[in-house]
Amino acid sequence: MRRGVLPIVGGRIERVSRPRSRRLQAIDYRPSFTALQRGLCGRRIAAAERLGKRLVLVLDSDDRLVIEPRMTGRVMLDPDREFSHVRLVLEVAVDGTRRYLVFRDVRGLGVVHLTGSSEFAAEFGRGRLGPDALEIPAEQLQARLGGRSTPIKVALLDRKALAGVGNIYAAEALHRAKIHPAAPCCSLKPAQWRRLHAALGLVLRRAIELQGSTLRDGTYATPENRDGGYQREFWVYQRAGERCLQCGRGRIRRIVQAQRSTFYCPVCQRAPRGS
DNA sequence: CATATGTCCTGAGAGC
DNA sequence: TGCTCTCAGGACATAT
Numbered sequence: 001m002r003r004g005v006l007p008i009v010g011g012r013i014e015r016v017s018r019p020r021s022r023r024l025q026a027i028d029y030r031p032s033f034t035a036l037q038r039g040l041c042g043r044r045i046a047a048a049e050r051l052g053k054r055l056v057l058v059l060d061s062d063d064r065l066v067i068e069p070r071m072t073g074r075v076m077l078d079p080d081r082e083f084s085h086v087r088l089v090l091e092v093a094v095d096g097t098r099r100y101l102v103f104r105d106v107r108g109l110g111v112v113h114l115t116g117s118s119e120f121a122a123e124f125g126r127g128r129l130g131p132d133a134l135e136i137p138a139e140q141l142q143a144r145l146g147g148r149s150t151p152i153k154v155a156l157l158d159r160k161a162l163a164g165v166g167n168i169y170a171a172e173a174l175h176r177a178k179i180h181p182a183a184p185c186c187s188l189k190p191a192q193w194r195r196l197h198a199a200l201g202l203v204l205r206r207a208i209e210l211q212g213s214t215l216r217d218g219t220y221a222t223p224e225n226r227d228g229g230y231q232r233e234f235w236v237y238q239r240a241g242e243r244c245l246q247c248g249r250g251r252i253r254r255i256v257q258a259q260r261s262t263f264y265c266p267v268c269q270r271a272p273r274g275s
Numbered sequence: 276c277a278t279a280t281g282t283c284c285t286g287a288g289a290g291c
Numbered sequence: 292t293g294c295t296c297t298c299a300g301g302a303c304a305t306a307t
Contacts, residue, residue: 026304053281070281072305085305107305109281150298159282166280213280217307220280259300261278 001075002050003211004223005057008077008101009048011094013040013059018088027073027087028111039063039114040090052129052163064120066113067103073110076102077223088112106219133164134204138197145185152188152196153181154258165200168213168237171263173199175236175246181255181262183272206230213237236263244268 016037018025029036044060055075057065067075076083078100087110088103103112115123122128130136130144144162145155155161156170165173174181176199179192188196207213212228214220215238221227235245240254240263250267 068282070303071279073281105304107279107303109303109305111282148297154298157281168280215280217279219306258298260281 001055001069001212001223002048005048005055005075005077005101008092008094008099009045011092011099012044013042013090014093014098015091016040016089017091019086024085024087024108026108027105028113029088030111030113030115036065036088036112036114040065045092051124052132052159053166054124062117064113064115064117066111066115066120066124068111068113069103069105070107070109070111072107072219073103073105074220075223076100076104076225079225128160130158130160130162133162133200136162136197138194141197141200142188142190142193146188146193148185150185151182151257152179152185153262155185156200157258157260164204167260167262168234169200169203169207171237171261172235173203175264175269176203178246178268178270180269180271181257181264187272206233236265239263 018029018033039061040059043063045057046060047058049056049058051066053069055067059065067073079102083102083104085106085108086102086104087108090101092099092101103110113123131140141162145152148155153170153174156165157167171181173196177192177195179188179196207230210229210233211222211226212220213230214227215231236252239252242252244250244252244265244267247265247268250265252263252265255262255264
């Protein structure tokens with residue numbers, strides 16, 4: 001998402017709009033839509049950054065526009081047709097052309113925030129958001145999660161402990177690391193933490209390279225409205241009942257942990273004692 | 276009815 | 292007692 005919006009970095013925001021329909025205004029604009037309009041209009045976009053699963057546009061005022069897509073939010077650049085559930089549109093002048101950054105969100109669970117730089121630190125700093133999974137060293141991964149009694153799969157999704165790991169990539173990384181998703185964090189040995197750290201890096205980097213995962217419902221696509229490619233490399237996610245691609249022996253199982261689906265191979269990822 | 280890529284909130288209980 | 296932390300469960304809203 002961040003890479004897809006790079007063409008508007010350097011541009012000036014000329015207009016900010018939202019849907020007229022009250023129903024489609026049902027996402028969080030923080031602190032409010034009018035505050036967003038006031039803080040954004042006339043500002044230049046100085047940089048586009050990623051923060052966990054959020055997109056951050058840094059403005060020349062030093063304010064930050066944080067787009068948090070949650071389950072079904074996505075950004076589009078210059079969409080070539082009308083889309084339903086558009087929640088926010090920025091018109092941006094870049095090198096004499098007008099470009100459109102659109103935030104669309106079907107379920108409307110997403111949030112857009114405008115924060116000053118000090119509020120940004122309070123809202124998204126350590127304490128509210130753990131270190132990014134691609135920046136944390138292996139020892140710190142164990143230090144942050146290792147004391148818990150919760151299942152490792154559930155801990156990986158705790159954004160206060162670790163940022164940037166979602167349900168798909170947690171399952172894929174645990175499979176590659178050959179760790180059972182229900183294993184309590186405190187039962188994992190140092191070698192398993194090292195494998196998990198390496199697997200998270202491998203899976204997340206590859207997923208970013210392939211521009212994410214477009215599932216069967218097609219809700220997610222890149223800002224240029226192209227499908228991601230990582231869904232073609234899933235080894236466990238949404239493959240319940242199929243033969244494991246890692247060991248060739250197990251059949252992938254689906255279980256539910258903390259109200260979320262988890263997929264794993266019972267042969268590669270052996271069950272922890274007592275479960 | 277069950278399912279869905281994420282996060283926040285509440286309340287219970289533990290430990291200090 | 293009271294603070295802080297962990298943890299389980301639900302809420303949010305819409306579509307297939």
